[in-house]
Amino acid sequence: METVTITLNEREVSGYPGMTVLELAQESGVVIPTLCHDPHLTPTGACRLCLVEDERSGALLASCVAPITPGMVINTRSPRVLERRKTIVKLMLASHPDSCLVCDKGNRCQLRKIASDMGVGLVEFQRIPQSGVIEEVNPFIERDLSKCIMCAKCIRADQELVVEGAIDYINRGTASKPATLNDLPLEKSECTFCGTCVAMCPTGALMEKEMTYRGTTTTTIDTVCPFCGCGCSICLEVKDNRLVRATPSTESPVNHGTLCVRGSYGYDFVHSPERLTTPLVKISGDFQAVPWEKALDAIATEVKRIKETYGSDSLAVLGSTKCTNEENYLLQRLARGVLGTNNIDNGSRLYSSASRVGLGWSVGFPGTTNFLDELEQSPVIMVIGANPTTSAPVVGYTIKRAVRYKGAKLLLIDPQQTRLSSFAHLWLRPRIGTDVALMNGLARVFVAVSMILEEFVASRTDSFTELARSLETYTHDYVEEITGVASQDVQLAASIFAGAERASIVYGNGIT
Ligand code: FES
Numbered sequence: 001m002e003t004v005t006i007t008l009n010e011r012e013v014s015g016y017p018g019m020t021v022l023e024l025a026q027e028s029g030v031v032i033p034t035l036c037h038d039p040h041l042t043p044t045g046a047c048r049l050c051l052v053e054d055e056r057s058g059a060l061l062a063s064c065v066a067p068i069t070p071g072m073v074i075n076t077r078s079p080r081v082l083e084r085r086k087t088i089v090k091l092m093l094a095s096h097p098d099s100c101l102v103c104d105k106g107n108r109c110q111l112r113k114i115a116s117d118m119g120v121g122l123v124e125f126q127r128i129p130q131s132g133v134i135e136e137v138n139p140f141i142e143r144d145l146s147k148c149i150m151c152a153k154c155i156r157a158d159q160e161l162v163v164e165g166a167i168d169y170i171n172r173g174t175a176s177k178p179a180t181l182n183d184l185p186l187e188k189s190e191c192t193f194c195g196t197c198v199a200m201c202p203t204g205a206l207m208e209k210e211m212t213y214r215g216t217t218t219t220t221i222d223t224v225c226p227f228c229g230c231g232c233s234i235c236l237e238v239k240d241n242r243l244v245r246a247t248p249s250t251e252s253p254v255n256h257g258t259l260c261v262r263g264s265y266g267y268d269f270v271h272s273p274e275r276l277t278t279p280l281v282k283i284s285g286d287f288q289a290v291p292w293e294k295a296l297d298a299i300a301t302e303v304k305r306i307k308e309t310y311g312s313d314s315l316a317v318l319g320s321t322k323c324t325n326e327e328n329y330l331l332q333r334l335a336r337g338v339l340g341t342n343n344i345d346n347g348s349r350l351y352s353s354a355s356r357v358g359l360g361w362s363v364g365f366p367g368t369t370n371f372l373d374e375l376e377q378s379p380v381i382m383v384i385g386a387n388p389t390t391s392a393p394v395v396g397y398t399i400k401r402a403v404r405y406k407g408a409k410l411l412l413i414d415p416q417q418t419r420l421s422s423f424a425h426l427w428l429r430p431r432i433g434t435d436v437a438l439m440n441g442l443a444r445v446f447v448a449v450s451m452i453l454e455e456f457v458a459s460r461t462d463s464f465t466e467l468a469r470s471l472e473t474y475t476h477d478y479v480e481e482i483t484g485v486a487s488q489d490v491q492l493a494a495s496i497f498a499g500a501e502r503a504s505i506v507y508g509n510g511i512t
Contacts, residue, residue: 006072018210021063021074022050033078033085033114033203036151037064040158040250041259043463045150049114053078058112066345082118088119095128097146105204111149112203113403120187128174130405140188140209140265141198145177148205154178155196161258162393163400168190194393195264196257199247208245210265217244225263226322227350230254230372230394232263243270254372260393263427274421313339321347354512370504376402382493385435389420395506409500411439411493414510416470426493429481435511441479442494451498 006021011499015024019423020043025032036047045065049076052063055073060081064073075081092111100112130146155178158167167187170179174211180189198206199434217237223233225246227295233252237244246267248259255263268276279295280287290298306314317335319328328346340439349356356366363369376398389396398420402408403423415432446452447468457464476487483490497503 004068004070006068006070006074008074009076015037015068017067019068021052021061021066021068021072024065024068025052025076030076030101032063033117034064035110035114035149036153038102038153038156038250038257039202041156041200044152044156045093049083049085051084051088052076053081080363086118089115089118090123093120094125096128096129097132097148099204100248103146103147103204104207109204110202120239133249134185136185136187138185138193138209139388140193140195140261141186141191142207142209144205144207146179146205147203149203150176150178151202152178153202154198154206154339155161157196157200157258158191160405161256161401162192162194162196162397162425164190164194167197192393193261195261196248198257198264200257205437208265215239222249224261227260227262227266228392230392232394234259234263248341253395258394258397271290282286313343315339315341316345318339318350319344319346332466337379343456352512355507358512372398375399375504375506376406378402378408378500378502378504380409380411380497380503381506382411382413382497382503383420383506384439384508385510385512387414387418387420387508387510388506388508389418391508399423399506408495411497413493421485426489426496428485428489428493429479430485432484437479437482438485438490439476440471440474441485441490442484442497443467444474444479445491445494446498447471449494451494 004019005014006011006016006022006024007013009030011028013024013028022032022034022037022043032050034047034050035046037050038045043064045062048062050063052066053060053075055075055078055462056071061074063076087439089111091183091422093115097110100109102365103109105112131142132146132177134145136143152169155167155169158164164253166186167178167180168182169176169402180186180191186193195208197207217239219238221236221238223234223235223236228377232255233249235247235249245263246259247254248257248263250257278289278290281290281295281298282288303315315335317331317339319331323331323346332344335341359369372395375395380385381399381402383399388399398410399410400423401422403410403425409425410420410423412418412420412427413430413435414421414427415429421427428438476490479485479502480487
């Protein structure tokens, strides 16, 4: 592979063409302070804090947007560089409110941390007053743009990662600021309160509304979001054994630094006073709180009685989808080793059993066949019976990114309008309950117009002739009459799908 060699702080290091000075420095263990940079976002070079000096030309470069070129001689800590970085931080602080002591971002504020690392104390520049908090009634996010440093991380997160387009810069010059259309409150915009912008904001400009002033957290636990099936990696920040906040893991190949509203804010159940903390046993028709020993005794006695009376297979164990793999493993050990039954199941398998059977029969593997990153690389994506922007938002983000930034064509099959509708290249709206006819209509077009790989069909499938014969009744007119979808749209969808080099299908409970 072609490499580019530069001198970095008097040491020769090599990277690949297109790599930035910042990326190569980070890879080489050289620390350069940044504020507007995030590896998930397109670099913009907005804050200029990552300045480095090119000793050949004497130019000061924003390293996050400067590509490496052969023979570069970069100094990341020359007196000029250190001096300019300090000035930049002082300029930011000059227009920042004097409220660090009462700002809940506290020790998480990257501006404050960088200022302290650089030894920036009192700022001698004339101060620029800033407007204060934006009043909003949403329960999740508080905006205080007086603390905004215009790094545009929130805007880029909104537009590039979750692809909502709820915010952008408005106004020009010193009046410029990130805002919704017409500067409306967030709750009156397209914002879904996913919290991704809050997690990325380097200062106290964007804050969680509910979990304020709980002090510096002492423990961070890496885990998996307990909500939908996306499996997003999250970091739970804990203080005094209480959950303070959840943030997206920046390392995760699933969520790439994003979360949805549930993953960011849906944790009020953890410390809810309504949560059961003791077992309840029904005594004389009423649930009564009992000690654990008594509850476990009651369960053991009853299970033993049933097993002795009716045999082991009269017992069954159903694990929850919310249990971890390890907990479900222990459950099956309990079922098989202690209760003596193979009647062990799990909600994850049970709820999607139709899907698993269908996938097992058709592709030989009863589960999702591809990673989300591969979905994002698909030139054509068909979504049917699913509303991933609501049910599995990170899948929704992936599809929207594929359409908006990778040129994918989205074939949306859904009777109702969803947030994906405006991203669709073609939106088919079959009457409710007519999906099978539509699928058969599409399949008939594939067969009739020879949009199939004969060799694959011959070597890898069974009973294809019977299938083709069963599709004969699904003529254009017949399918249009049943589904209400115009026959030319069905043909167009078939040609787009079959014509793609790679195509993905995302389906949900709407059709299973
Ligand atoms: Fe490079 Fe902000 S991190 S300009």
